Amino acid sequence: MIADEIQIWTDIDGMHNNDPRVVDKTEAVRQLNFEEASELAYFGAKILHPTCVQPAKYAGIPVRLKNTMEPDAEGTIINNVLVRGKIKAVAAKDNITAIKVKSSRMLGASGFLRKVFEIFESYQTSIDMVATSEVGVSMTIENGVHLTEIVDELKQYGTVTVDSNMCIVCVVGDLDWNNLGFETIAAEAIKDIPVRMISYGGSNYNISFLIRESDKKRALQSLSAVLFN
Numbered sequence: 001m002i003a004d005e006i007q008i009w010t011d012i013d014g015m016h017n018n019d020p021r022v023v024d025k026t027e028a029v030r031q032l033n034f035e036e037a038s039e040l041a042y043f044g045a046k047i048l049h050p051t052c053v054q055p056a057k058y059a060g061i062p063v064r065l066k067n068t069m070e071p072d073a074e075g076t077i078i079n080n081v082l083v084r085g086k087i088k089a090v091a092a093k094d095n096i097t098a099i100k101v102k103s104s105r106m107l108g109a110s111g112f113l114r115k116v117f118e119i120f121e122s123y124q125t126s127i128d129m130v131a132t133s134e135v136g137v138s139m140t141i142e143n144g145v146h147l148t149e150i151v152d153e154l155k156q157y158g159t160v161t162v163d164s165n166m167c168i169v170c171v172v173g174d175l176d177w178n179n180l181g182f183e184t185i186a187a188e189a190i191k192d193i194p195v196r197m198i199s200y201g202g203s204n205y206n207i208s209f210l211i212r213e214s215d216k217k218r219a220l221q222s223l224s225a226v227l228f229n
Contacts, residue, residue, distance in 0.1 A: 005062040005077075010047055013067035014076030015040060017089040018224045022217050026224070029089050030074060033082045036089075036172050037063075039206045043170035044091040053078060087173035087182065090223045092216055096128065096166040097144050098196055099151065102136040103158025112157070113137060119153045128168060129199045129208055138197055140168065140210060163196060167213045171223065176204045183207055189226035190219050 012020075014028035015037065032040070034057040042050040047065060056063050062079040101116060116137060120127055123146035131138045136158075141147075147162070154160045171186045183200055186207050197210035211219055 002059065003061055005064050006056050007064045007066055008048070009066045009068045011068060012047060013070055013073040014065045015047055015089065017228055018220055019044070019090075019092060022092075022220050023224050027228070028074070029076055031081065031083065032076060032078045032088060033205070034078055034080060035082075035203075035205045037078045039170060039172045039203065040089055040091045042093075043168060043172075043206070043208070044093045082174060084174050085179060087171060087175070087186075087227050089172050090220060090227065091170050091172065092220060093128070093142065093168040093170070094213055094216070095144075096140050096142055096168050096210065097147060098138060098140050098163040098166050098210060099154070100136060100138040100161045100163075101154050101158045102161075104135055105158065116154065116157060119150055123150055125150065129197055129210060131197045131199070140166065140197065165213045166196065167211055167216045169209045169211060169216070169219050169223070171207045171209075171227070172205055174204070175200075175207055177201065185226065186223070189223045193219050193222070 015032060016026040017029050018026045020026045034053055037048060037053055038050050041048040053063050057080065060080060062077055064075055064077050066075040067073045105112065117127070120141070125141050125143050125146055127139045127141060129140040151160050151162060175182055190209060193211055193215045195209050195211055199208040
């Protein structure tokens, strides 16, 4: 027998379209695709663990987030339905470190990126964002336990620079590249905030911006004003 739905009861009425601790007048998102929910959970929405909905996704069982304090509130339903042409929510992930390796040896060299990524793997350190150029690669990590060792090993491949106290802001929704102008709208919302990196195209469901933690509040408020109001 397969369940009709899975219910998760918490102290908030579903997953909100922004961080209510930072932005005023956020609203619960009534429906999310499983992929959208996973992106939001991974990039900061604490109400849901990134992997907890995967078994339900594969079984095709909807997950409903409900508020224990307001049992009659609609909450958020998470299912396999994708609402086309809509941005759903914004989330942020703190304590991010950006590492850049710049080397002329990277130009046209096969195997350079593999060698760089193997250093992170050897220290069991996951990479969140990646951006490359002809002579450099930038990566972000959350786990900085082995940062010193990683940087020391990376220096054998080029000049290494580190930016700490960074934050990843993630815009989530139907962000297929055929949706003209969606990436422009998100970038326009934070046009007055310095952006260290942008990740777009790795997923059909998010655009990620790397900014300073000190700019996080301003970025989230501006994104809410532009995307949801």
